[in-house]
Amino acid sequence: MTPSGAPTPAPVPVLPGELKLARFPQDPRDQLRAWDAADEYLLRHLGEGPRLSGLSGHVVVFGDRWGAISTSLALSGTRVRQISDSYLGQRATSENLARNGKERSCVALAVPADEVLAPIDVLLVRVPKSLALLEDQLWRLRPFIKPETTVIGTGMVTEIHTSTLQAFERVLGPTRTSLAARKARLIFCEPDPELPRPENPWPLTYQLPDGIGAASGHAVVNHAGTFSADHLDIGTRFFLPQLPAGTGAARVVDLGCGNGIVGLAAALANPGAAVTFVDESYQALASARATFAAAFPPGTREAEFLAADGMEGFEPGSIDLVLNNPPFHSHQATTDATAWRMFTGARAALRRGGEMWVVGNRHLGYHAKLKRLFGNCDVMASNPKFVVLRAVRR
Known part of the structure; x- marks a missing residue:
């Protein structure tokens, strides 16, 4: 609480441009950034949305490519479970946490096949290149997603296709997109527990x-x-x-x-x-x-x-x-x-x-x-x- 008795404002996620971020392995000749406009759009939205200020509970981030999203949320005090298919992406996340003064253990690193042990309160999805991987992960997470779970995806406009939105709708529930900002979009999904539950086709x-x-x-x-x-x-x-x-x-x-x-x-x-x-x-x-x-x-x-x-x-x-x-x-x-x-x-x-x-x-x-x-x-x-x-x- 503040001295006046008002609730203490929740920490705002730090934007990627304000962080020390690098890909892994770090190569000084490599000019590719460890974040893009899609990562920034999601974090900016999380800082501005009244419903999302102060993320709490079981927060899962899937597909965070080089750890920009997870590192920013960790700096704001949010405990994150990061699910990634990439060994390099997980190494980048650990290194970026250390670069920004956070313990590497403050983000729990998991792989797609790991078992989820608790209901999910917030699911953040960085849309992967593979539609199949997106669908498979949504199928795996669906039993732990509640009607009130906040589900937000992000990606560049060139990465979000009709099939991407259909995957969210088919597995989780009604889906819509935001306006584009710097060639990036957000995806908003409202979980529907009444959807039929066919078997995951993979592998x-x-x-x-x-x-x-x-x-x-x-x-x-x-x-x-x-x-x-x-x-x-x-x-x-x-x-x-x-x-x-x-x-x-x-x-x-x-x-x-x-x-x-x-x-x-x-x-x-x-x-x-x-x-x-x-x-x-x-x-x-x-x-x-x-x-x-x-x-x-x-x-x-x-x-x-x-x-x-x-x-x-x-x-x-x-x-x-x-x-x-x-x-x-x-x-x-x-x-x-x-x-x-x-x-x-x-x-x-x-x-x-x-x-x-x-x-x-x-x-x-x-x-x-x-x-x-x-x-x-x-x-x-x-x-x-x-x-x-x-x-x-x-």
Whole structure:
């Protein structure tokens, strides 16, 4: 209470431009910000809305890309549970909390598959790139959303489509949008407990075709948000028949594993190899684990599954073979920063004579990057769209 007896004003969320924020890993050459107008629009609205001043209870933030929303709310004294599919996003959140003088523990970090243990009072959604991931998460959270739960989404105008609004309406209830501000919009949803509750369709499973090497005919399990979740993408399809078999490699890494098809093929073609699946997406790792388990019943073959930034944590010279289909997008931005980190990390982790095999679009110029880094690079296969490259650690 104030001296006059009036209620103490609730802290206003700090706007992202007033915070010290960075992406993870931080790269001084990278000019991409750790927040955008959609994050700012949501936080500004939370500070202005009389119903929302002083967020309290069980506050859940889903899809906070680099922790701008969670960090701002933490600074205003709000306890937040952040659900993120991104290892890099969670690391960024922890680092940004520390940068702004908050304990990292003041935001509870969770992944999409984690169980929700209490009813949700406020749900804030930063619309993800994947509509499937949005729907899957709304299905998972729906049993914990009450009629009085405040549900607000945010995204750039280019990210909010009719299908986005339909996902909110189909799973939670009536939905409307705000006016656009700096090319961003807010989404307001009123939970309707009377909506029918069909089963969540995720995960999806499909069978690999014949003629693609060791993995032919095997089942692939895909959790929502995994790249190419309902079919074999053409880049991986071109890569699979070219993979080295019977190499005797003791340790193989499927780097940026996605649903684990490449690592599965390597395990099938190299029975004695220890295979590690690495991705920054928790949904991808869940898919890879399920794909591997479908091919190898429990107790018949072991593998390791790691959420990481590329090859961080691997001992230098400890790996024999790295297989990689690197991404060239970071959310909506096109960048080769992730591929470059993967290449440099692989070179450091490979033993002398160890090999890195990469598939990529021809126009991305990975051949030049690998040759500059390894001192060599061979084209193992190519077609008009893709190229398979091999670089050897000398």
